[in-house]
Amino acid sequence: MSERRPIIAGNWKMHKDHLEAIQLVQKLAYHLEEHDYEGQDIVVCPSFVALRAIQNLIQADKLPIELGAQTVHAEDEGAFTGEVSARMLARLDVRYVIVGHSERRALFGESDEVVNGKLRAVHKHGMVPILCVGETLEQRDAGQAVEIVAEQLRGSLAGVKLAEAQDLVVAYEPVWAIGTGRTASSADAQELCAAVRGVLAELFGQAIADGIRVQYGGSVKPGNVRELMSQPDIDGALVGGASLSSEDFALIVGHRRR
Ligand code: 13P
Numbered sequence: 582m583s584e585r586r587p588i589i590a591g592n593w594k595m596h597k598d599h600l601e602a603i604q605l606v607q608k609l610a611y612h613l614e615e616h617d618y619e620g621q622d623i624v625v626c627p628s629f630v631a632l633r634a635i636q637n638l639i640q641a642d643k644l645p646i647e648l649g650a651q652t653v654h655a656e657d658e659g660a661f662t663g664e665v666s667a668r669m670l671a672r673l674d675v676r677y678v679i680v681g682h683s684e685r686r687a688l689f690g691e692s693d694e695v696v697n698g699k700l701r702a703v704h705k706h707g708m709v710p711i712l713c714v715g716e717t718l719e720q721r722d723a724g725q726a727v728e729i730v731a732e733q734l735r736g737s738l739a740g741v742k743l744a745e746a747q748d749l750v751v752a753y754e755p756v757w758a759i760g761t762g763r764t765a766s767s768a769d770a771q772e773l774c775a776a777v778r779g780v781l782a783e784l785f786g787q788a789i790a791d792g793i794r795v796q797y798g799g800s801v802k803p804g805n806v807r808e809l810m811s812q813p814d815i816d817g818a819l820v821g822g823a824s825l826s827s828e829d830f831a832l833i834v835g836h837r838r839r
Pocket of ligand 1: 592682754758759760761762798799800801819820821822823
């Protein structure tokens with residue numbers, strides 16, 4: 582198995598205006614100094630309106646943090662009122678773009694086909710998609726978790742070339758664990774993250790699948806991150822609520838030394 586660099590990303594969702602975002606990143610930079618964060622990728626995904634301010638902050642202070650966006654439009658430009666393109670994000674030094682988050686799928690009707698268009702736009706502009714997949718509670722209770730996640734992966738990754746697949750992060754986020762305080766057990770999370778890797782191997786071959794980073798997301802906190810990250814197929818975390826606290830997010834990043 583190839584060595585995969587851990588990636589901890591904070592998805593701020595629709596929280597923090599640009600001034601609050603600046604303050605959060607400054608505090609995060611301060612708290613990160615108390616922890617061992619070397620050898621990991623640390624990503625924050627603020628709202629679109631804060632991207633420019635955070636880009637400036639990261640560059641000016643040479644912070645060990647990379648910039649991510651929460652969604653994107655598939656087209657480079659056009660009459661799509663209110664949308665933001667991958668080309669625009671790349672110009673802001675955005676490195677990661679979340680696509681297919683379950684909130685986008687459920688609240689904004691994004692199908693696998695739509696997610697696929699976004700993911701390909703992110704690749705086209707040299708950024709790394711964080712592709713979210715995950716089952717609902719009904720689907721889990723019906724024993725369909727693996728099947729649903731496999732279907733989301735196949736649909737969202739249709740037409741992705743082998744060379745592009747290397748630049749991909751997948752986040753397994755069971756919908757029932759998001760914002761609920763209910764985390765998947767580390768065994769369940771490992772089982773599904775291993776299943777994700779199995780589908781990636783079918784699509785791209787084992788060697789590439791072994792290099793793709795798979796995150797777990799859903800109520801990740803300082804107290805549970807270590808056990809989750811110790812699972813063989815979990816290479817990182819996509820953190821919602823706890824990423825809004827600089828102390829907690831720094832503790833999550835620094836989980837190895839506690
Ligand atoms: P919570 O960590 O708040 O459960 O959110 C998870 C999530 O949706 C990250 O994308």
